[in-house]
Amino acid sequence: MxxxxxxxxxxxxxxxxxxxxxxxxxxxxxxxxxxxxxxxxxxxxxxxxxxxxxxxxxxxxxxxxxxxxxxxxxxxxxxxxxxxxxxxxxxxxxxxxxxxxxxxxxxxxxxxxxxxxxxxxxxxxxxxxxxxxxxxxxxxxxxxxxxxxxxxxxxxxxxxxxxxxxxxxxxxxxxxxxxxxxxxxxxxxxxxxxxxxxxxxxxxxxxxxxxxxxxxxxxxxxxxxxxxxxxFVATFIGENNAIAGEVVELSNGTCRIKASDGSLISAIPGGGLKIGARTTLVLRPERISLAEDLAGANRFTAHVNELIYHGDHMRLRVTVCGCDDVRIKIPAGAGRTPQPGAHIDIGWAREDCRALAQS
Structure with missing residues (x-):
């Protein structure tokens, strides 16, 4: 010890x-x-x-x-x-x-x-x-x-x-x-x-x-x-997307969250969650992918609101799962960059997002 x-x-x-x-x-x-x-x-x-x-x-x-x-x-x-x-x-x-x-x-x-x-x-x-x-x-x-x-x-x-x-x-x-x-x-x-x-x-x-x-x-x-x-910790440490929702399923170390637009998101549950409780789902911008081969991942269509150049990477701000301020980090040279106004397919793994109890 x-x-x-x-x-x-x-x-x-x-x-x-x-x-x-x-x-x-x-x-x-x-x-x-x-x-x-x-x-x-x-x-x-x-x-x-x-x-x-x-x-x-x-x-x-x-x-x-x-x-x-x-x-x-x-x-x-x-x-x-x-x-x-x-x-x-x-x-x-x-x-x-x-x-x-x-x-x-x-x-x-x-x-x-x-x-x-x-x-x-x-x-x-x-x-x-x-x-x-x-x-x-x-x-x-x-x-x-x-x-x-x-x-x-x-x-x-x-x-x-x-x-x-x-x-x-x-x-x-x-x-x-x-x-x-x-x-x-x-x-x-x-x-x-x-x-x-x-x-x-x-x-x-x-x-x-x-x-x-x-x-x-x-x-x-x-x-x-x-x-x-x-x-609080999720949003204060580094950069995190926060998507509001409701817990509709909870079992065996996983949960499903219903977002405000009806989208169902698979996530890892934090402590204190119950069926029917309001939750904040947190997801890092670098964990969201534009790739088409995310087997078993959460998959959604997003609307591109803004593209911001940061030198070594690009930031997309999109609307998805009822939230109009979801940020995606794309490394420089990663391929064709979506432009504002476009609709794109995005996805992330269940293990990369956590559903946290709202205080």
């Missing part, structure tokens, strides 16, 4: 004593795990991180780290490194002095400080920048230094709050891999907050999806993408 390193038990947080920004959070994190907290603004993910860091105190419940409760332990005594979006580097200090600061606060010897600073700079491949000041560095270099400062005192846990949000797309994607490789090499725990779904799927061992102060689902990136627990 994997060792539990972090645990939230019945944690709630309120700032006004009436409404809760985090509600009844139960969450276990394994030792060495890279966990990402994902959700829209105001969903409770950053407040959860701040309670773990010690910058906020839970209104109710307990938080344990390494087996000991930490709700009343001050931040500087938790042995946690923190990286923020704005880097939080001291502008009047050199890179080396920024990294040395938390070590001097721990009253380390001068020789040990020098050794630890050099080691941390080596980890982020910034050894030649020790004498520069933050304003002499690019955004990506500053983020590397902020990461090195969070690691320099060898913390048991590193927390990251939207650390790549200020970087351009190419640099952000590069830094995602840098952080993931560093995590793999060091084996430390990372709890990472973002609203970027792609970032969460790329970097994490598991992802916890928050909405309205509640943890909606926690799972591996693969399971989160392929088997969302509810319509």
């Amino acid at each position: 994997t060792e539990r390193f972090i645990a939230f038990e019945g944690v709630r947080k309120s700032y006004d004593g009436k409404s809760y920004v985090v509600r009844g959070l139960d969450l276990d994190v394994a030792r060495g795990e890279f966990l990402t907290l994902l959700g829209p603004s105001g969903s409770g993910k950053t407040t959860t991180l701040m309670m773990l860091a010690g910058f906020e105190t839970p209104t109710h419940g307990s938080i344990t780290l390494g087996g000991g409760r930490i709700e009343r332990v001050p931040p500087h005594r938790r042995n946690i490194g923190v990286v923020f979006q704005n880097y939080a580097l001291f502008p009047h200090m050199t890179v080396g002095e920024n990294l040395a600061f938390p070590l001097k606060m721990r009253r380390m010897s001068k020789a040990d400080v020098t050794q630890c600073v050099r080691h941390a700079l080596d980890m982020v491949r910034m050894s030649s920048f020790e004498g520069r000041r933050p304003n002499q560095l690019s955004g990506g270099q500053q983020q590397r230094i902020a990461l090195a400062r969070a690691l320099v005192f060898e913390p048991q846990l590193v927390l990251m709050d939207e650390p790549l949000g200020a970087l351009d797309k190419q640099l952000r994607e590069h830094m995602q891999l840098e952080i993931k490789h560093l995590h793999n090499r060091l084996g430390i725990n990372v709890v990472y907050v973002t609203h970027d779904q792609s970032e969460a799927l790329t970097m994490s061992d598991r992802v916890g999806v928050f909405n309205d102060g509640t943890l909606q689902q926690i799972a591996s990136p693969h399971d989160l993408y392929e088997a969302p627990a509810n319509p």
